[in-house]
Amino acid sequence: MSQNKPDLGTVLVFGAHPDDFEIGMAGTIAKLSRMGYNMKLVIAVLPNFTQNDKKEKRKEEAIMSAKVMGCPAPDFLDLSPSEMTHSRNLIGIIDKYISEHKPKAVFTQWIGDSHQDHQILTKSVISASRDTFDLYMYETTIPGGITEQSFRSQLFVDISDFIEVKESALKCFNSQQLRCGPIWIDAISGRAAFRGYQMNCKYAESFEVIRTTKW
Numbered sequence: 001m002s003q004n005k006p007d008l009g010t011v012l013v014f015g016a017h018p019d020d021f022e023i024g025m026a027g028t029i030a031k032l033s034r035m036g037y038n039m040k041l042v043i044a045v046l047p048n049f050t051q052n053d054k055k056e057k058r059k060e061e062a063i064m065s066a067k068v069m070g071c072p073a074p075d076f077l078d079l080s081p082s083e084m085t086h087s088r089n090l091i092g093i094i095d096k097y098i099s100e101h102k103p104k105a106v107f108t109q110w111i112g113d114s115h116q117d118h119q120i121l122t123k124s125v126i127s128a129s130r131d132t133f134d135l136y137m138y139e140t141t142i143p144g145g146i147t148e149q150s151f152r153s154q155l156f157v158d159i160s161d162f163i164e165v166k167e168s169a170l171k172c173f174n175s176q177q178l179r180c181g182p183i184w185i186d187a188i189s190g191r192a193a194f195r196g197y198q199m200n201c202k203y204a205e206s207f208e209v210i211r212t213t214k215w
Contacts (some may be wrong), residue, residue, distance in 0.1 A: 006036040009104040012097055014125050016044045016084075016117040018062035018074075019173045023188055024138030026069055026166040027159025028107075028205050033070040034162075040101055041066055041074035042094075044121050045084060057175055059068040065172040069165060076138055084116075086123045094128035105134035110208060112149035113140045126210060142187050143180055153206035156195060160202040163192060 011032055015021040021029065033039045046055040055078070063073045077093065084090070087141065098106070105184060108125040109118045121139060128133050139151055159166065170185045171177070177184055195204040 007038065008036040008100040009067070010038040010040055011039050012042065012101060012103040012106045014042050014044070014094070014106070014108040014121060016109065016115065016121045017047055018043055018058045019065075019170070019176050020118070021107070021138065021139060022065055022069075022143050022166070022169045023172070024109060025107060025157075025191065025207070026169040027162040027203065028138075028157045028207075029071065030069045030162045030165040030169075031157065031159060036106065039069070039071040040097070040103070041071055041133050042077065043074045044077045044079050045066060045117055046076060046078050046083075061173045061175060065169040068169045068172060084120050086120050086127070090120070090124045091127045094118075094124055096126055098132060103132065104154075105136065106132050107136050107138055107207070110137045110140045110145075110151055112147055112151065113145045114147045115141070115145065129210075133211050133213045136207040136212070137208055137210060138205070139191070142191065152207075152208050153195065153198070154209045155207040155212075156199045156204045157194065157207070158196070158199065158201045158204050160196065160204075163189065163203040166192065 013021050029039055046058050048055045059076060066073050106129050109123045111119055111122040136155060165190060167185055192203040192205060195206045196202045
């Protein structure tokens with residue numbers, strides 16, 4: 001921590017996979033880090049699909065991305081599919097992070113997402129965050145994630161000064177650019193532009209509020 005940078009406490013950010021929180025809130029992560037929060041990033045699962053999408057490659061991409069956002073390397077839980085259940089085990093793992101870091105806020109992904117790992121992680125984070133009063137969900141992944149539910153944009157963060165950081169963080173994930181196609185990052189930036197337009201700024205990220213304390 002720089003001597004000129006205040007220590008505002010820790011913010012915990014959970015993602016099921018590498019690139020999840022970059023898609024949803026890379027600009028906010030970079031902004032909070034710049035403000036003086038200690039950003040603790042936690043990734044639950046390391047996918048291992050194809051030759052271009054192996055565990056070690058995904059891990060390297062996530063470490064590079066964290067550096068771009070101004071954060072230490074994420075913690076990789078490297079859970080197996082059988083461990084991704086809403087269970088005492090997963091809740092206990094998350095509970096240890098909350099007990100150790102006593103976060104000022106906790107972010108996790110939207111519970112209405114179509115991916116079962118995302119749903120399970122967030123259910124577990126909510127259970128473990130029972131005594132945490134600033135708890136938010138970031139927007140669903142692009143592409144996919146579409147369900148019969150609707151994301152409720154309740155908290156907006158102006159990331160106009162951090163959109164280039166967000167795009168640079170996403171560019172670290174070459175494996176996902178190959179998988180998702182050439183307009184993947186443009187689509188994510190486009191949503192940030194839409195959220196910014198809603199709030200009369202150039203770019204923004206939005207969050208659904210589970211709990212928050214004000215005044």
